[in-house]
Amino acid sequence: MKWLDSMRSTAAVQALREALDAGGDIIVTGGSGSSLTATIAALASDARPLLYVVAHLDEADEAIDELESWGIDAAKLPALEVLPGETTPALDLLSERLSLLRRLYDDQVPAVVVAPIAALMQATPAKERLDELVRTIRIGSTLDVKAFAGWLVDVGYTRVENIESAGEFAVRGG
Known part of the structure; x- marks a missing residue:
């Protein structure tokens, strides 16, 4: 300009x-x-x-x-x-x-x-800690759901059947 x-x-x-x-x-x-x-x-x-x-x-x-x-x-x-x-x-x-x-x-x-x-x-x-805490998921990429759910638990998320608050996750489908 x-x-x-x-x-x-x-x-x-x-x-x-x-x-x-x-x-x-x-x-x-x-x-x-x-x-x-x-x-x-x-x-x-x-x-x-x-x-x-x-x-x-x-x-x-x-x-x-x-x-x-x-x-x-x-x-x-x-x-x-x-x-x-x-x-x-x-x-x-x-x-x-x-x-x-x-x-x-x-x-x-x-x-x-x-x-x-x-x-x-x-x-x-x-x-090094950021590498442990962050995962990037891209459209069209393949995701190992079991490994990803394990990582979520490792970094402090709680696996639940129905999400009710921040910090929780649920797995649906196959």
């Missing part, structure tokens, strides 16, 4: 780029709304990944939408939140977090990782 190229050539963005090239960490403050995200987009053209820290999950969602609309490869590291009345984190957030960790561990690093402060304060599993 032309305006993004124009922004990349501004003195302020060039100064930030020079600080990054010098190997230092930089902190950008003073902007508001989309201006900070636009600055991140202007800096994201290089091979090095950037970590964009925001205050809350909704800000991370907005930043991801904006970065992707500008053609920037961006991914969110969500904080694991437990909703009122629940005992476990929302599974969609857990899935998104583990998917990003898998990408990072497999050297498929996005240009920008957007993370709320709370997400950075939460522990993440080591690569």
